[in-house]
Amino acid sequence: MLEVEDLTVEVEGKEIVHDISFNVDIGETLVLFGPNGSGKTTLLMAIMGLPRYRVTRGRIVFKGQDITHLPVDERARMGIGILFQRPPVVRGVKMREIVRACLGGREDGAVIEQLAQKANMVEILDREVNYGFSGGEIKRSELLQLMAQSPEFVLLDEPDSGVDLVNISLVGEMINELLQKDRLRSRTNSGLLITHTGHILDYVDADRACVLLYGGIWCRGNPREILVSIKSHGYEGCAVCQK
Amino acid sequence: MSEITRSKAARERAERAREKAAPLGDDIDLDAYSQVAEEHPYQDDPSRLPLETKQRMLETGVVLDDASQRSGTFLQVDHSVVHSKAGQDGLEVMSTVTALEEYPWLKDYWWRAVAVDADKFTAQAELHQTHGYFIRVLPGVKAIQPIQACLYLSQHGLAQNVHNLIIAEEGSELHIITGCATAPIEQEGLHIGISEFYVKKGAKLTFTMIHNWAPKMAVRPRSGIIVEEGGVFLSNYICLKPVRTLQMYPTAQCVGENALVRFNSVLVAPPGTIMDVGSRVILAARGSRTEVVARAITTGGIIIARGHLVGQVAPVKGHLECRGLILSEKGRIHAIPELEGLVEGVDLSHEAAVGKIAEEEIEYLMARGLSRDQAIAAIVRGFLSVDIEGLPPQLEAELQRAVELSEKELL
Numbered sequence: 324m325l326e327v328e329d330l331t332v333e334v335e336g337k338e339i340v341h342d343i344s345f346n347v348d349i350g351e352t353l354v355l356f357g358p359n360g361s362g363k364t365t366l367l368m369a370i371m372g373l374p375r376y377r378v379t380r381g382r383i384v385f386k387g388q389d390i391t392h393l394p395v396d397e398r399a400r401m402g403i404g405i406l407f408q409r410p411p412v413v414r415g416v417k418m419r420e421i422v423r424a425c426l427g428g429r430e431d432g433a434v435i436e437q438l439a440q441k442a443n444m445v446e447i448l449d450r451e452v453n454y455g456f457s458g459g460e461i462k463r464s465e466l467l468q469l470m471a472q473s474p475e476f477v478l479l480d481e482p483d484s485g486v487d488l489v490n491i492s493l494v495g496e497m498i499n500e501l502l503q504k505d506r507l508r509s510r511t512n513s514g515l516l517i518t519h520t521g522h523i524l525d526y527v528d529a530d531r532a533c534v535l536l537y538g539g540i541w542c543r544g545n546p547r548e549i550l551v552s553i554k555s556h557g558y559e560g561c562a563v564c565q566k
Numbered sequence: 567m568s569e570i571t572r573s574k575a576a577r578e579r580a581e582r583a584r585e586k587a588a589p590l591g592d593d594i595d596l597d598a599y600s601q602v603a604e605e606h607p608y609q610d611d612p613s614r615l616p617l618e619t620k621q622r623m624l625e626t627g628v629v630l631d632d633a634s635q636r637s638g639t640f641l642q643v644d645h646s647v648v649h650s651k652a653g654q655d656g657l658e659v660m661s662t663v664t665a666l667e668e669y670p671w672l673k674d675y676w677w678r679a680v681a682v683d684a685d686k687f688t689a690q691a692e693l694h695q696t697h698g699y700f701i702r703v704l705p706g707v708k709a710i711q712p713i714q715a716c717l718y719l720s721q722h723g724l725a726q727n728v729h730n731l732i733i734a735e736e737g738s739e740l741h742i743i744t745g746c747a748t749a750p751i752e753q754e755g756l757h758i759g760i761s762e763f764y765v766k767k768g769a770k771l772t773f774t775m776i777h778n779w780a781p782k783m784a785v786r787p788r789s790g791i792i793v794e795e796g797g798v799f800l801s802n803y804i805c806l807k808p809v810r811t812l813q814m815y816p817t818a819q820c821v822g823e824n825a826l827v828r829f830n831s832v833l834v835a836p837p838g839t840i841m842d843v844g845s846r847v848i849l850a851a852r853g854s855r856t857e858v859v860a861r862a863i864t865t866g867g868i869i870i871a872r873g874h875l876v877g878q879v880a881p882v883k884g885h886l887e888c889r890g891l892i893l894s895e896k897g898r899i900h901a902i903p904e905l906e907g908l909v910e911g912v913d914l915s916h917e918a919a920v921g922k923i924a925e926e927e928i929e930y931l932m933a934r935g936l937s938r939d940q941a942i943a944a945i946v947r948g949f950l951s952v953d954i955e956g957l958p959p960q961l962e963a964e965l966q967r968a969v970e971l972s973e974k975e976l977l
Contacts, residue, residue, distance in 0.1 A: 373929055399935040407933075411926045414889065415948025424944065425934045451948070468934055 404474030458485030495526025591813025626745020679790025795822030835867025844872025864897030880911030
């Protein structure tokens with residue numbers, strides 16, 4: 324579904340991600356581990372197409388189409404969605420309005436209410452987007468928007484950061500729904516999940532994992548095995564580990 | 567005007583302030599405007615006014631085709647009162663000239679919230695007053711529907727010098743919608759509007775003013791508000807259309823304990839427009855509170871957004887907020903917030919942000935599938951949307967309509 328080939332990404336003239344290649348199949352979830360500053364967010368933003376993250380080499384292919392130079396909104400309409408780790412506050416724009424936009428502009432109040440109920444966000448629908456939101460509310464708001472958007476490919480940037488224990492299981496449930504984890508066969512949605520701590524893996528199963536270090540993929544393997552190793556040796560352990 | 571009620575002292579002070587330039591705003595040559603207006607006939611049924619006039623008034627929230635939507639109406643065209651009627655017991659609506667004759671005690675309210683010699687504009691309103699509305703809601707009366715007032719300028723080159731007086735007696739409740747507009751032609755003119763508001767103990771007054779001027783108009787409102795114990799004054803000011811020069815700095819004084827004042831303004835300045843608009847609140851009684859929020863958009867004009875909170879006693883609480891969006895290279899927004907605490911224990915704060923739409927916000931909405939233009943439109947619409955607590959839904963819808971009309975012109 325997604326193929327990333329020899330991708331190099333610059334942010335404000337500085338190369339952050341170097342020659343990364345990987346792919347995510349239909350129905351698959353790939354988890355990306357890595358310490359702060361390893362280039363995880365840069366990689367996700369480049370796949371989404373945010374202009375600040377400039378691809379200088381390589382290409383991104385989604386559903387067989389080269390999307391390396393497509394604008395962000397076209398990628399969204401093709402079926403890519405993203406959970407931002409630190410989304411901006413958009414004053415004046417109401418949650419209800421952005422959820423409606425995610426639904427493709429359909430004026431369906433009932434669907435919005437239903438989705439908001441799932442995200443435990445009903446009372447927040449009339450608030451301004453991300454304004455004064457708690458850590459948990461930010462994640463639930465991002466997931467509510469994604470559920471309305473219903474993308475085939477979901478980019479999840481640290482869905483477990485800043486989320487308390489009460490919220491994390493709900494966050495996990497919503498991600499599982501986005502990734503159709505209830506389906507054993509005929510799963511069509513895929514995801515790329517970033518986690519620094521790995522907490523979210525207690526709630527969401529991933530098929531494969533990569534460790535990102537110094538802007539490159541350091542190792543690949545089974546998510547649980549890699550997580551166990553990171554937990555016992557830290558990312559410092561990864562750095563000294565021979566590939 | 568009756569010589570009995572017109573104070574000699576006020577007239578003398580006005581005479582002395584005749585040439586006194588205002589501390590803010592461009593100076594205006596008053597002699598460039600005519601003081602003589604053609605008379606317009608009184609209309610018992612305001613729905614029979616010309617269609618074009620009605621349409622222009624409707625854009626400022628003044629509804630003339632359905633009397634059931636309003637508890638009273640006051641219409642003034644140039645120097646003539648063309649309609650004046652209260653539609654509910656306990657409400658009074660008339661020209662201030664008539665009111666001063668009818669109620670000699672009104673002299674105690676006249677020029678008390680605004681100084682007659684503040685500048686040449688207040689002086690001119692005293693020396694050449696041309697009506698203005700008197701609206702009063704009697705003690706304990708709650709107006710079912712808003713009262714509407716429209717001050718309309720149709721004669722080219724005219725100075726309209728109105729003096730309004732609004733009294734919300736103890737425990738009363740009232741919404742006033744006032745629209746100020748000009749005829750839909752290339753109109754040059756001067757509007758001077760003195761407004762004095764008295765919100766008595768426990769009363770609640772909501773004042774929504776929509777300005778719909780013309781690119782050559784000069785406008786100088788002068789407003790003072792006195793709020794007594796437990797009184798609430800909520801002001802919503804909307805000006806989305808071009809005006810050559812507009813300067814105003816309404817000042818509210820919370821003189822009674824636990825008084826509450828809220829100013830909310832939405833300003834849009836197209837090229838050629840200069841708006842110097844502020845709100846000042848003097849918190850002079852314990853427990854009084856205020857919130858002043860201004861939202862300004864320039865598409866090429868100049869906006870000076872002022873705010874001034876004065877905490878004279880403690881505890882009091884006040885917050886000042888200004889957000890400005892610059893949508894054109896040529897536009898300018900100058901936010902000038904001032905906080906003045908005179909004693910220990912006042913709680914005053916301010917927050918101001920001026921700039922273009924953050925690229926990050928546009929991209930965030932685009933990541934949800936909106937095109938760039940749709941994302942900008944959503945942000946501008948959100949910025950302008952008047953979401954004011956306690957507004958009747960119908961009025962809210964009217965304001966929304968005004969915002970939508972201007973949004974179409976903006977983008």
